[in-house]
Amino acid sequence: MNVIYPLAVPKGRRLCCEVCEAPAKRVCTACTVTYYCGPVHQRADWGSIHEKICQLLIPLRTAMPFYNSEEERQHGLQQLQQRQKHLIEFCYTVAQKYLFEGKHEDAVPAALHSLRFRMNVHGLNSVELVPAYLLLAEASLGLGRIVQAEEYLSQAQWTVLKSTDCSNATYSLLHRNLGLLYMAKENFEEARYHLANDVSEIWHKYLNDHYQVLSQARVQQIDLLGKQFVNDTGLDEAQEAEAIRILTSILSIREPTSDKAPRKTVLVLKTLAMLYYLMMDSLKAHEYAARALSLAQEHLSVEEQNVIQELLTLITTEEEQPITS
Incomplete structure (x- = not known):
């Protein structure tokens, strides 16, 4: 039997089917x-x-029981x-x-x-x-x-x-x-678009968490492990290579239509900048952060621009004053 399940909506519980909301028998x-x-x-x-x-x-x-006080009634509702x-x-x-x-x-x-x-x-x-x-x-x-x-x-x-x-x-x-x-x-073009959104947002969340912790340590020139700074993405080499491949592929989809969805393109560019920053590749990090800022200045709010500017400033500072042990 091919049953169609309608959208759930609030209903009178009695005499309505629990599964399809048709009249209940x-x-x-x-x-x-x-x-x-x-x-x-x-x-x-x-x-x-x-x-x-x-x-x-x-x-x-079933109907709520009778309560002797408003306090009891509120407790029952909670x-x-x-x-x-x-x-x-x-x-x-x-x-x-x-x-x-x-x-x-x-x-x-x-x-x-x-x-x-x-x-x-x-x-x-x-x-x-x-x-x-x-x-x-x-x-x-x-x-x-x-x-x-x-x-x-x-x-x-x-x-x-x-x-x-x-x-x-x-x-x-x-x-x-x-x-x-x-x-x-x-509709494979639309499918690629939405799957790219899914993947890029996952990578952004993951890398942003690492970036927030490690960038503070680098600003203060403090290594949390008491050692010279090293690549710390939380990924092995194969995973880093896969991240770069996926994100650059998504960017190739996003950039030609960046005017239509600039925030999505900026997200990918910023994610790549953070990835390369955590990989200690300042040149690549600077390149992607600068492209993200340029696009953000055309289309995004000042607050969103400032977030990317902070990232770019941090990358530039490290380029000029590399951290040593």
Whole structure:
């Protein structure tokens, strides 16, 4: 049976199927608070997640008890919210595990639960909903349901666009799933674009963490190990070579259209500058930092320019006054 799973939305729990939200005809006799349109979806939900959370749903889907004071009522509400937050992460982890194992059908009900609990706790427009949308998109892609995956990803994109608080990890996952979507649609140019976004942001996060620590030590001419400064990217030679190959390949995709997405091109240039800086190759680091600053001065804010200027100044200082033991 080819079941289509619609986008999850807040719903009246009673008489709505837990999986597809169609009119419900069956009830779980174990918890009596979960409904299904028929035996197919009941079995699917049970095998995916319901068996694991059946009894946990009872206090969430029954009327709150009478409290003698406002303080007791607030405490009860806090407990209710904590239970929902626990279920958000638990259902998400279960769905993620299914995806790792290639069990895309099993992942869908668990991911839907995570999405609904996120809506209850964070509201309809929160960026906290995006990880669940991305899980559902990935599961849909694995099942060959391209239209369904596109709907989930559109919802995720829209939520991210409206948010001012989205982590690099979430951006990375969004681009990865968009890349997979366009690969499935055989739009390889768009797929390359989004997969490049994913990879470049991962490398930027990794190298920036190293750069922040080591640049401070170098400014003070202090080696944390009490030795002369050496190459310290945290990578071996093969990994460094692979990083350079990937990042320069991404740059070759980005630069011809840098006017359309200058921030993305600047990100790659800055990442390469940090990589070469950590590799103690000041000439290459200076080259990429200077190119990043030039592009930033044309398109980005003064604050963003200042970050790159600081990097370039540090590189230039080391070129003029090399650190010795």
